[in-house]
Amino acid sequence: MASVLQFDDVSVVRGGNRILDSVDWTADSAERWVVLGPNGAGKTTLLQVASAMIHPSLGMATVLDETLGDVDVFDLRTRIGFASTALARRLPANETVLNVVLTASYSVTGRWNEEYDAVDTRRARRVLAEWKLDHLQERRFGQLSDGEQKRVQIARAVMTDPELMLLDEPAASLDLGAREELLQLLSGYAAAKNAPGIVMVTHHVEEIPPGFEHALLLREGRIMAAGPIAEVLTAENLGETFGLPLELEHHDGRYTARSLVK
Numbered sequence: 697m698a699s700v701l702q703f704d705d706v707s708v709v710r711g712g713n714r715i716l717d718s719v720d721w722t723a724d725s726a727e728r729w730v731v732l733g734p735n736g737a738g739k740t741t742l743l744q745v746a747s748a749m750i751h752p753s754l755g756m757a758t759v760l761d762e763t764l765g766d767v768d769v770f771d772l773r774t775r776i777g778f779a780s781t782a783l784a785r786r787l788p789a790n791e792t793v794l795n796v797v798l799t800a801s802y803s804v805t806g807r808w809n810e811e812y813d814a815v816d817t818r819r820a821r822r823v824l825a826e827w828k829l830d831h832l833q834e835r836r837f838g839q840l841s842d843g844e845q846k847r848v849q850i851a852r853a854v855m856t857d858p859e860l861m862l863l864d865e866p867a868a869s870l871d872l873g874a875r876e877e878l879l880q881l882l883s884g885y886a887a888a889k890n891a892p893g894i895v896m897v898t899h900h901v902e903e904i905p906p907g908f909e910h911a912l913l914l915r916e917g918r919i920m921a922a923g924p925i926a927e928v929l930t931a932e933n934l935g936e937t938f939g940l941p942l943e944l945e946h947h948d949g950r951y952t953a954r955s956l957v958k
């Protein structure tokens with residue numbers, strides 16, 4: 697098992713505050729992590745370091761065996777799949793779904809010829825089918841529903857066959873049906889034997905896909921708990937992380953939480 701992420705005492709300082717504070721964390725290629733924490737806890741900042749978009753202010757971050765600061769981040773980023781709402785906003789609304797997914801491979805290969813075209817198009821169609829988007833491939837990205845757009849973002853990230861997949865709130869703003877469909881797809885993707893290391897940020901335990909077996913709880917930039925989900929995701933830990941007493945239930949790989957405040 698190779699490590700995909702290693703954070704040694706990583707802090708990110710902005711405006712004089714440590715928005716990520718002394719984080720020690722290792723994630724391996726066979727692990728699927730969920731990162732939970734309240735608004736402003738530092739989850740997106742953690743993913744920004746993991747995706748080589750920013751460097752730690754203090755400490756050392758190693759991503760796919762490359763130490764940030766000693767590596768060409770443009771090369772490194774091509775090995776990382778990243779899906780987030782911020783990234784989706786940069787996708788052209790008038791582009792077809794097929795092209796949105798297909799163009800992901802150009803940023804990796806950086807070239808274009810007939811041979812790549814055929815190989816890439818076949819792969820893009822296969823990825824679209826896997827993410828239940830094949831019937832939408834000629835539709836404009838901007839005309840899709842939120843749920844469909846989320847799946848397209850992830851399909852685009854999958855297209856490059858990344859060694860590390862980072863998902864920032866993939867189920868946010870989805871309706872119940874779209875959320876459940878996405879979680880099922882994510883669960884299947886995570887279970888595939890060639891799946892990369894995966895880190896998914898969410899606010900809600902209900903959005904943890906079955907099969908994600910590691911959890912990291914973050915509050916005010918600090919890790920509250922990290923490790924196997926059965927040990928980390930307890931009512932007590934979650935309550936401390938979100939700052940209120942909680943009841944946590946777990947059935948068939950799914951979690952639900954509710955406040956105990958009357």
Ligand SMILES: Nc1ncnc2c1ncn2[C@@H]1O[C@H](COP(=O)(O)OP(=O)(O)OP(=O)(O)O)[C@@H](O)[C@H]1O
Binds near residue numbers: 711734
């Ligand atoms: N460039 C910056 N300068 C100052 N403060 C920042 C900067 N970027 C982020 N922050 C602050 O750092 C904290 C952590 O932000 P971050 O976006 O990582 O949190 P988050 O856990 O992803 O939050 P949310 O769940 O609301 O998306 C927040 O309080 C945010 O306001």
